[in-house]
Amino acid sequence: MKPLQEALLAWYRANRRPLPWRGERDPYRILVAEVLLQQTRVEQAIPYYRRFLERFPTLRALGEASLEEVLWVWQGAGYYRRAVYLHRLAREVEALPQGYEALRRLPGLGPYTAAALASMAFGERVAAVDGNVRRVISRLYALENPSPKAVWTLAQGLVPPEDPGEWNQAVMELGATVCRPRGPACPSCPLLPFCRGREDPGRYPGARRREVREERLAALVLWGRQGVYLERLTGRFPGLYGVPLFPLEALPQRVQAWGVRPLEAGEVVHALTHRRLRVRVYVAPWDGEGEDPRERPLPKLMEKVLRQAEAFLAHQGIGTLPHA
Numbered sequence: 001m002k003p004l005q006e007a008l009l010a011w012y013r014a015n016r017r018p019l020p021w022r023g024e025r026d027p028y029r030i031l032v033a034e035v036l037l038q039q040t041r042v043e044q045a046i047p048y049y050r051r052f053l054e055r056f057p058t059l060r061a062l063g064e065a066s067l068e069e070v071l072w073v074w075q076g077a078g079y080y081r082r083a084v085y086l087h088r089l090a091r092e093v094e095a096l097p098q099g100y101e102a103l104r105r106l107p108g109l110g111p112y113t114a115a116a117l118a119s120m121a122f123g124e125r126v127a128a129v130d131g132n133v134r135r136v137i138s139r140l141y142a143l144e145n146p147s148p149k150a151v152w153t154l155a156q157g158l159v160p161p162e163d164p165g166e167w168n169q170a171v172m173e174l175g176a177t178v179c180r181p182r183g184p185a186c187p188s189c190p191l192l193p194f195c196r197g198r199e200d201p202g203r204y205p206g207a208r209r210r211e212v213r214e215e216r217l218a219a220l221v222l223w224g225r226q227g228v229y230l231e232r233l234t235g236r237f238p239g240l241y242g243v244p245l246f247p248l249e250a251l252p253q254r255v256q257a258w259g260v261r262p263l264e265a266g267e268v269v270h271a272l273t274h275r276r277l278r279v280r281v282y283v284a285p286w287d288g289e290g291e292d293p294r295e296r297p298l299p300k301l302m303e304k305v306l307r308q309a310e311a312f313l314a315h316q317g318i319g320t321l322p323h324a
């Protein structure tokens with residue numbers, strides 16, 4: 001093993017954070033962790049990881065559950081497409097195949113996740129390149145805006161034959177805790193002697209700015225005799241429930257279609273990765289039954305909308321929503 005690899009692995013063994021999926025060899029459990037970590041920070045992901053595996057300990061158990069139950073257990077972790085994806089995969093395959101190429105052929109499994117599984121579960125010598133690894137490699141070789149292929153080739157060249165899964169985790173851990181996007185801790189980095197970008201790490205890999213777009217929406221909280229009107233959502237919250245949500249400019253038509261006279265109850269803002277949703281909340285008494293939102297899986301945005309409606313009603317002395 002080369003000195004660079006020895007240095008990083010020694011650091012990793014002494015400093016890695018004790019995470020529940022560390023050292024895991026079961027490909028299904030690794031998959032759940034990787035899918036969660038795609039859009040959820042490590043500390044937040046831990047309780048969801050535990051809860052999900054407690055309820056669905058195997059791929060088979062997941063495939064046998066209903067989508068609604070899966071979404072219910074996923075509730076709070078956000079980005080529900082991930083849960084829909086896992087559930088669909090569990091219904092389509094009996095077991096996760098061994099090997100990078102076979103994993104890549106599974107629908108929706110990208111190169112990073114396939115490489116993470118292949119290396120960690122099956123010991124295949126393949127580099128798993130996520131944002132952390134891209135940053136470490138770019139700095140280590142002083143590369144500005146390197147192509148994905150260039151990063152992968154360099155990352156692949158570093159993967160040792162013994163325990164490639166541990167190596168991949170070590171590079172990711174370094175990127176997450178030492179070679180951070182802002183303020184890398186170079187003096188305490190095990191790769192300092194080997195790093196070509198250490199004089200000016202902020203230059204590498206160069207900014208990849210993504211614009212955050214804002215969407216202006218309206219949410220209509222219809223307040224019936226037994227609860228709130230809820231419908232099954234599609235689009236970015238497939239399979240979950242919520243009050244009607246639509247572009248703000250469609251409000252007049254929607255209000256007319258429902259035949260209600262809503263009151264404006266304030267606004268909630270909800271941030272997604274590349275989008276900010278600015279949702280104006282309207283409440284209206286409604287001549288229907290409605291249901292208790294606590295009995296349905298709701299995305300976080302809908303929880304915020306209902307809290308806003310509730311606060312408005314209380315503040316105005318109008319009453320409370322039947323669920324709250």
Ligand code: SF4
Pocket residue numbers: 136139140178179180184185186189190191192195196197198201
């Ligand atoms: S020395 Fe600094 S820039 Fe280089 S890998 Fe370590 S933390 Fe990153």
